[in-house]
Amino acid sequence: MIETVNLTKSFGNLLAVSNLNIKVNSGEIYGFLGLNGAGKTTTIGMITGLLKPTSGTALIDGIDILKDPVNAKSRIGLIPDTPNVYKKLTGREFLYFVADIYDVDRKTAKEKMNDLFDMFSLKDKADELIESYSHGMRQKIVIAGALIHNPSILVLDEPTVGLDPKSAKLVKDLLRALAGKGKTIFMSTHILEIAERMCDKVGIVDEGKLIAEGTISELKEKAKDKTANLEDLFLELTGGEDTKDLIKFLEE
Amino acid sequence: MKKFFAIFEVYFISMLTSFSRRKLLRIPALTALLVVGGIVFYFLTRFAVFVFGVNLPAPLSTIDFGPIILNSIMLAMLIFLFLGSFTIILSTLYLSSDIKSLLSMPISERIIFSAKFTFANFEESLYPLFLVYPFFVGFGIKYHLGVLFYIASLFFSIFLPLIPFAIAALIVIPLAYRMSVKKLQTIALVLNMLFGVFIYLVTQIANPAFHIVNSNDIPSLLNKTQGILKLLPTNVAVSFSYAFKDGYSFRGFTEVLLFIGIGAVLFFIALVFAQKNYAAGLFRAERIESVKFISSSAEKQMLGGRFLSRHIGALISKDLKVLLRDPRIKTSVFMSLGYVGFFLFVFLIFPMKNPGKSSYEVTFMPILYFVIVDFMLCGQNALIMLLSDRESIWVPFMSGIQSNEFIWSKFLLPFISGEILNILLFVISIFLVKGSSAKLLFVTLPFAIFLPLLFTASAIFVGMMFPNFKTPPDPRKLVSGKAALLNGLLYFIYVVIAVAMGIFSSFLIKAAGISSAVIIMFFLVGVLSVAISFPLITVAIKKYKEMEISN
Numbered sequence: 001m002i003e004t005v006n007l008t009k010s011f012g013n014l015l016a017v018s019n020l021n022i023k024v025n026s027g028e029i030y031g032f033l034g035l036n037g038a039g040k041t042t043t044i045g046m047i048t049g050l051l052k053p054t055s056g057t058a059l060i061d062g063i064d065i066l067k068d069p070v071n072a073k074s075r076i077g078l079i080p081d082t083p084n085v086y087k088k089l090t091g092r093e094f095l096y097f098v099a100d101i102y103d104v105d106r107k108t109a110k111e112k113m114n115d116l117f118d119m120f121s122l123k124d125k126a127d128e129l130i131e132s133y134s135h136g137m138r139q140k141i142v143i144a145g146a147l148i149h150n151p152s153i154l155v156l157d158e159p160t161v162g163l164d165p166k167s168a169k170l171v172k173d174l175l176r177a178l179a180g181k182g183k184t185i186f187m188s189t190h191i192l193e194i195a196e197r198m199c200d201k202v203g204i205v206d207e208g209k210l211i212a213e214g215t216i217s218e219l220k221e222k223a224k225d226k227t228a229n230l231e232d233l234f235l236e237l238t239g240g241e242d243t244k245d246l247i248k249f250l251e252e
Numbered sequence: 253m254k255k256f257f258a259i260f261e262v263y264f265i266s267m268l269t270s271f272s273r274r275k276l277l278r279i280p281a282l283t284a285l286l287v288v289g290g291i292v293f294y295f296l297t298r299f300a301v302f303v304f305g306v307n308l309p310a311p312l313s314t315i316d317f318g319p320i321i322l323n324s325i326m327l328a329m330l331i332f333l334f335l336g337s338f339t340i341i342l343s344t345l346y347l348s349s350d351i352k353s354l355l356s357m358p359i360s361e362r363i364i365f366s367a368k369f370t371f372a373n374f375e376e377s378l379y380p381l382f383l384v385y386p387f388f389v390g391f392g393i394k395y396h397l398g399v400l401f402y403i404a405s406l407f408f409s410i411f412l413p414l415i416p417f418a419i420a421a422l423i424v425i426p427l428a429y430r431m432s433v434k435k436l437q438t439i440a441l442v443l444n445m446l447f448g449v450f451i452y453l454v455t456q457i458a459n460p461a462f463h464i465v466n467s468n469d470i471p472s473l474l475n476k477t478q479g480i481l482k483l484l485p486t487n488v489a490v491s492f493s494y495a496f497k498d499g500y501s502f503r504g505f506t507e508v509l510l511f512i513g514i515g516a517v518l519f520f521i522a523l524v525f526a527q528k529n530y531a532a533g534l535f536r537a538e539r540i541e542s543v544k545f546i547s548s549s550a551e552k553q554m555l556g557g558r559f560l561s562r563h564i565g566a567l568i569s570k571d572l573k574v575l576l577r578d579p580r581i582k583t584s585v586f587m588s589l590g591y592v593g594f595f596l597f598v599f600l601i602f603p604m605k606n607p608g609k610s611s612y613e614v615t616f617m618p619i620l621y622f623v624i625v626d627f628m629l630c631g632q633n634a635l636i637m638l639l640s641d642r643e644s645i646w647v648p649f650m651s652g653i654q655s656n657e658f659i660w661s662k663f664l665l666p667f668i669s670g671e672i673l674n675i676l677l678f679v680i681s682i683f684l685v686k687g688s689s690a691k692l693l694f695v696t697l698p699f700a701i702f703l704p705l706l707f708t709a710s711a712i713f714v715g716m717m718f719p720n721f722k723t724p725p726d727p728r729k730l731v732s733g734k735a736a737l738l739n740g741l742l743y744f745i746y747v748v749i750a751v752a753m754g755i756f757s758s759f760l761i762k763a764a765g766i767s768s769a770v771i772i773m774f775f776l777v778g779v780l781s782v783a784i785s786f787p788l789i790t791v792a793i794k795k796y797k798e799m800e801i802s803n
Contacts, residue, residue: 041802042802045800045801045802048650049649049650050646050649050650050800050801050802051800051801051802052798052800069797070652070653070654071652073650073651073652074651074652076650078646078650080646082643084643084644084646085644085647086570086574086641086644086647087644088573088574088577088578089570089573089574093570093573096566097566097569097570097647098647098651100562100563100565100566101563101566101567101647101648101651101652101653102651102652103562103652129577145647
């Protein structure tokens with residue numbers, strides 16, 4: 001379970017996230033939507049302990065990330081938006097390293113690693129340096145690293161960016177299956193179709209503030225046009241109507 | 253030309269911003285740098301005036317040292333520039349992060365190459381400007397030469413990097429097509445280091461301790477050297493300077509223009525060559541870099557679960573792999589090991605072959621040696637190791653490892669390697685000194701034992717004060733400028749303290765005897781090192797705990 005309590009972050013005069021209160025229950029997939037610079041990655045940073053909130057806090061399975069960061073972090077599997085991993089390690093070495101620092105025993109790590117390599121079609125590349133991997137393959141190895149210690153919470157920042165259609169489908173199926181097993185999944189995405197099809201609950205953030213939250217059907221209820229899809233609703237809430245007008249003008 | 257100047261301007265602004273991110277601090281930082289440069293310039297000029305006017309005793313009084321001095325300085329600078337130009341050309345033309353974006357823009361490779369090449373020349377021309385030009389100024393002052401000489405020599409100094417850079421580009425471009433660029437960079441750095449060793453050895457030819465040359469033969473050796481130097485291209489500096497001195501200003505100025513002209517022609521050839529081969533080599537180099545295969549032995553290589561905690565073991569094991577596979581880090585480590593070997597000769601083997609009888613002569617050199625070597629092996633490498641996680645730092649930071657585990661994992665490897673080396677060197681120095689003087693060396697033992705602790709702790713503290721875990725824009729800069737500066741500053745402070753301690757230990761031996769001196773030094777150096785090191789490590793741990801990571 002993830003719960004943020006008045007989570008706020010400012011960088012100098014810039015208020016990146018303001019009094020954010022969200023709750024994601026076990027077995028739920030929460031889609032965190034927003035325009036570029038809306039505060040999605042900053043929120044993820046604070047939830048995962050990479051950034052310190054200016055005020056407020058985040059609870060990870062009831063553990064305060066500020067009071068007991070190590071315990072809280074060990075329950076999270078993070079998949080950041082850019083797959084920055086040790087390029088001078090091989091895929092296998094990287095996963096062993098992650099297993100070691102997350103206290104996964106060797107036997108379990110080895111079994112799980114082989115499954116993950118199979119699942120992500122990385123078996124042939126497992127013993128090559130990560131620097132020789134493509135962007136998509138790096139993304140896959142990061143996802144494998146996030147799963148190897150069997151976390152109760154998965155936090156994903158744009159998880160399908162750079163993945164080929166087959167791998168993207170695999171990730172989506174995997175997330176659904178993990179949610180089915182009671183894992184908490186929090187993901188930010190720009191791809192509204194993914195959010196609409198996968199997420200149990202969606203939160204829309206704009207200029208650091210949560211401007212709408214609920215299930216897809218709840219959000220549609222709130223829309224002016226009841227037949228609108230998530231994209232229309234998102235644009236309506238985030239001021240994207242202007243963009244629509246602009247596109248229409250350019251088409252004409 | 254517009255595009256050329258646009259690129260040049262971007263680099264120039266980047267250079268200015270590298271002094272300080274804050275615009276307000278940029279001008280004071282630049283001014284401070286210019287003031288320091290001015291001071292160096294002034295003292296070098298005074299030194300040059302002195303050197304050109306010095307009267308040596310017989311048999312050296314018959315030799316005109318002016319041409320030898322000018323030629324030697326030119327030669328040393330030219331070789332320095334030539335070897336340095338390989339590293340610079342590789343990093344700016346092949347490893348620079350902006351290459352891909354520049355190539356994707358509608359700018360020809362010729363313009364990219366020439367803008368990068370010209371800017372690298374501009375940056376490197378600062379070295380001759382501050383290190384070579386003062387000798388011309390000194391020459392001019394000594395012989396009361398006119399303004400034209402100063403202008404001609406200024407042009408000569410500024411354009412000095414042109415020829416070595418153009419030649420280096422002509423060598424590097426075809427090589428980069430066949431070899432790994434990072435490997436080439438390592439080779440260039442090793443050559444630089446060997447050049448340093450070579451220069452040192454050359455200066456030792458006349459050292460009477462080694463009996464290489466009889467002192468009576470030195471004048472004829474210098475005359476022969478002068479004869480050889482005349483054949484080198486650097487002799488143009490002597491030729492034009494003496495032309496001005498003898499009143500042939502036109503001839504002197506023409507020679508300078510000819511020298512610059514040759515550089516310009518070589519640059520033009522390099523440009524034409526680059527137009528055909530640069531981009532092709534760039535893409536090929538990139539492909540060679542990525543096709544590497546490492547055999548599967550990940551399980552065996554892990555150190556965890558043996559004598560260290562599993563987390564620390566995993567972190568050290570990972571660092572070792574990164575260290576051994578990253579050519580930039582590997583080069584830095586190998587270079588410091590090379591210097592360790594080099595200084596072994598300079599500070600221990602040569603002086604200890606025939607040490608004096610006084611305690612100062614026996615103990616001073618090893619203490620200085622431990623300071624220099626431990627700074628390189630522990631201080632510099634701990635800093636590099638600490639920051640080697642770079643953009644991947646989020647992986648350990650997000651995991652269940654404690655902040656103290658992370659910091660200690662970075663501490664152990666440089667510290668242990670420093671300790672092992674120091675003990676080994678202590679034994680070597682005992683073996684070299686032998687006899688009754690050997691027991692004097694025990695006063696240096698506290699330095700051997702505690703300096704790795706102090707230097708490693710300082711470096712880790714400095715690294716955490718300026719945590720730069722992002723990928724540096726320039727691959728040469730593994731460590732941020734501020735961290736390197738503070739680390740260097742601390743090093744000089746420690747050198748001063750160590751020198752003072754060395755002198756103090758010598759007095760102590762005389763006043764209290766060797767046994768008491770050893771005990772007192774153990775207490776002093778030990779207590780000081782521990783008292784400084786552990787708070788530094790504690791601050792570093794706290795800093796890691798408070799650290800924030802963002803893209």
